[in-house]
Amino acid sequence: MSPDAPATPLPVRRLLEEDAARYHALRLRGLREHPQAFTSSLEEEHSRPLAWAQARLRDDPQRPHDFFLGGFLGDALVGTVGLQGRYRAKERHNATVVGLYVAPEAARRGLGQALMAVLLAQARARPGLAQLDLTVTEGNTAALTLYQRCGFTAFGMQPDAIRVDGQPLAKIHMGLCLR
Secondary structure (H helix, E strand, C coil), rough: CCCCCCCCCCCEEEEEEHHHHHHHHHHHHHHHHHHHHHCHHHHHHCCCHHHHHHHHCCCCCCCCCCCCEEEEEEEEEEEEEEEEEECCCCCCCCCEEEEEEEEEHHHCHHHHHHHHHHHHHHHHCCCCEEEEEEECCCCCCCHHHHHHHHHCEEEEEEEEEEECCCEEEEEEEEEEHHH
C-alpha cells in the first residue's frame, strides 16, 4: 500500500469468552508499552488468571451495559475498548469507557475511531443509558483528540491521579451525553 492510499478499515466485533486469552495478552501488551496511559498496572493485571478475562468478556444479565470490543488485523486481535456500567440505583444511567488500546501494527488505520464508533452505537442502543465518561492521561494528545472527535468534552482534571515509576500524572475527566 502506498503511503497516500486510504487504509482499509479493520473489522470490529464484540469480544466473547473464547477471546479471553487474546484479550488478556493484548491488554498486558498495552500496559507494558504504555504504562502512563492506563490506571491499571502491568503487575496487577499479570497476576490475574485467565478466568478473570473470561468473566470480563462473558455476558452477565446483572451488568447489561458491560461489554468489550476488539479490532482485528487478519486473525490477530490488535485493538480493544470496553464499556463498564454503574449499577447503583442513582447512577445506573452512567457508564465508563475503559481500556482503549490499538497495537502499533494497526496504527493509522482508523481502528481507534472504529472501536469508539461501534462502542457509541451500542451504548446508544441500551435503554436507560444516558451518559458516558472516561479519563485520559494528560499529555496523551492522540487519545484526547480521538475522544474529542467522538463528542466527549473535558469537565475536570485530577492532578496526581496516577503515579508511574514515581512520576505523578494528571487525568482529564471527559463526558458525553448520549441522549
